[in-house]
Amino acid sequence: MDPNRLRGKNVLITGGAQGMGAAIGEHYAAQGANVCLGDINVALAEEVAARINAAGNGRAIAVKLDVTKRADNAAAVAATVDAFGSINVGLFNAGLNKPRFFMDIDEDNWDLIMTVNTKAMWLGMQETARQMIAQGKQAYPYKLINVGSIASRRPLLDVTVYCTSKYGCLALTHCGAIALSEHNITVNGYAPGVVVTPLWEQLDKDLVDIGFKQREGQAYEDIVRDALQIKRVSYPDDVKGTAAFLASPESDYMTGQMIHIDGGWCIQ
Numbered sequence: 583m584d585p586n587r588l589r590g591k592n593v594l595i596t597g598g599a600q601g602m603g604a605a606i607g608e609h610y611a612a613q614g615a616n617v618c619l620g621d622i623n624v625a626l627a628e629e630v631a632a633r634i635n636a637a638g639n640g641r642a643i644a645v646k647l648d649v650t651k652r653a654d655n656a657a658a659v660a661a662t663v664d665a666f667g668s669i670n671v672g673l674f675n676a677g678l679n680k681p682r683f684f685m686d687i688d689e690d691n692w693d694l695i696m697t698v699n700t701k702a703m704w705l706g707m708q709e710t711a712r713q714m715i716a717q718g719k720q721a722y723p724y725k726l727i728n729v730g731s732i733a734s735r736r737p738l739l740d741v742t743v744y745c746t747s748k749y750g751c752l753a754l755t756h757c758g759a760i761a762l763s764e765h766n767i768t769v770n771g772y773a774p775g776v777v778v779t780p781l782w783e784q785l786d787k788d789l790v791d792i793g794f795k796q797r798e799g800q801a802y803e804d805i806v807r808d809a810l811q812i813k814r815v816s817y818p819d820d821v822k823g824t825a826a827f828l829a830s831p832e833s834d835y836m837t838g839q840m841i842h843i844d845g846g847w848c849i850q
Contacts, residue, residue, distance in 0.1 A: 592668055593671040593672070594662045594669060594671070596647060596658075596674050597621055597676030598621050600621075600780055602729070602774070602821055605818030607631075608633065617641075618658060619631055619645070620645050630642070643665045659713045671727065673727040673729070675729045679785050681794065682743065684742050687743055704754055714765065719766045726767060730751045730840050732776075732847050734751060734773060736847065736848065748773075755769050770837060775805075776810075778816070789801050820843060828841070
């Protein structure tokens with residue numbers, strides 16, 4: 583790995599306290615980036631930032647960020663600029679899932695998932711792009727990176743609202759790429775399948791609670807057996823390389839793309 587691949591990149595990562603966000607933050611910093619880890623759990627984000635700073639390559643800060651609030655998104659962008667001088671990359675990773683069968687969806691379930699997964703992504707993209715535009719054009723593109731999902735390409739019986747929210751992430755990626763190209767801002771994303779993170783660990787329990795699975799761990803087993811060509815679930819280490827590619831100069835001629843990291847699920 584080139585220790586300077588992301589040198590000079592100042593990055594805001596939402597949902598940076600654990601799971602994919604934390605792994606990507608550490609991976610970016612190991613390649614020279616400075617990272618602001620935004621999360622509602624700021625104490626946990628501070629632990630990740632401390633590990634990054636102790637490693638001694640890129641620098642890190644942690645900020646409290648409720649991604650559903652515009653003011654918090656603007657403040658996180660400002661904190662990144664205050665700490666590092668500018669912002670070059672925004673990675674919008676925060677998300678959640680609460681499974682329901684179609685006829686069991688209520689307004690609270692819809693509003694929660696759509697607000698955190700889709701509205702919050704739009705807010706983060708908009709506030710980050712606003713700062714990038716104010717900074718003026720540079721020789722290389724600014725980059726917005728959206729975390730999508732297999733659920734933006736394959737409808738799933740038990741998570742209708744989550745699928746809807748992730749179709750929305752795909753639309754934000756496409757529309758943002760068109761809208762922001764004149765400002766030298768690219769918009770791309772990556773779409774994981776089953777990644778072992780706290781989100782998926784909770785989802786595994788919830789699928790039992792709604793009666794879709796009989797026991798914890800069955801969802802993993804069924805997906806590996808029936809949907810994946812690579813016969814294992816994935817981990818944050820499986821996605822961090824693609825996330826680094828999208829932040830690096832190697833992806834400068836890409837925009838409006840969603841790269842699947844799903845073990846072959848989408849070719850079914």
